[in-house]
Amino acid sequence: MTSNWDTVHRERRMLAEDLALLSEQQWATASLCEGWDIHDVVAHLTGSAKTTRRSFWISLIRSGFSFDRANAREVATERATSPVETLARFRATITSTNTPPGPFITRLIEIVVHGEDIRQPLGITRPGLPKLEDALHYVAGDRLDGGRKRLAGLEISATDEGFTIGSGESVRGPALSLLLAASGRPEGLRELQGAGVVLLTERLNAVSRTRRSPHGPAPRSADGCP
Structure with a gap:
């Protein structure tokens, strides 16, 4: 610990x-x-x-x-x-x-x-990311904050860390990009590839369209921010 x-x-x-x-x-x-x-x-x-x-x-x-x-x-x-x-x-x-x-x-x-x-x-790039496999495993199974729903029917593969989670249409890319997309950030989609990116994009865009005004309550994202 x-x-x-x-x-x-x-x-x-x-x-x-x-x-x-x-x-x-x-x-x-x-x-x-x-x-x-x-x-x-x-x-x-x-x-x-x-x-x-x-x-x-x-x-x-x-x-x-x-x-x-x-x-x-x-x-x-x-x-x-x-x-x-x-x-x-x-x-x-x-x-x-x-x-x-x-x-x-x-x-x-x-x-x-x-x-x-x-x-x-x-536009800040950070070096030396920690390993994110455990983080993605958790988000992929998280019912409360939507990660499980976002990644349902998808096989996500981290090209930089060499692990795969789930099964279905392929989504490949850096672990950080996968984590961002799994956490509801459309910006994470930019570096992802594979047939499953279309479905993942549709899911993230659908949530974005249903968000309320920033001046009022908004749905929770994967880690609790509006």
Whole structure:
């Protein structure tokens, strides 16, 4: 478990280093997380890193069991008046081992996927990704957040890590792109190939068309952002 937390902590540290280079204007850039800008996503990551199993349930109860309202409250709490202060709050959570309910792998999924929610709109490429096979296995079986439905009837193969999950029409590409698409990010489709990409694209586009305005609640994506 220590080595697993080391990976999460390293991902948080690398993201903080990237964030430190951004201008205030870049912090206002729309992220891949619909309805949230970069500043919002960092606030969400900060709150999530502080969340314990107990505080998760307290927040959910206070929000009327609405994940959308709970997320909004979290962002409002952790988003400071300036990016500098929000980044300082995020840095303070880098070595946190708090976790809400759910398997440990969700901690890695969250920081990797949200890291790309931030980096990709800004054109930032990150080196040295962790292995993502366990993350994709989890998302492929996740009923709650839609991964299982998105990948049903598809055989996904990570060309860089050499593993295959599921059966059906083929979808091939880098593990990170597969994880993003499986997590509801259409941007992950760009580097994917195979007959199954058409079906996966239709599924992601169908969800995008049903999303509500960013000014109101939106359906949850694979890891909890609007």
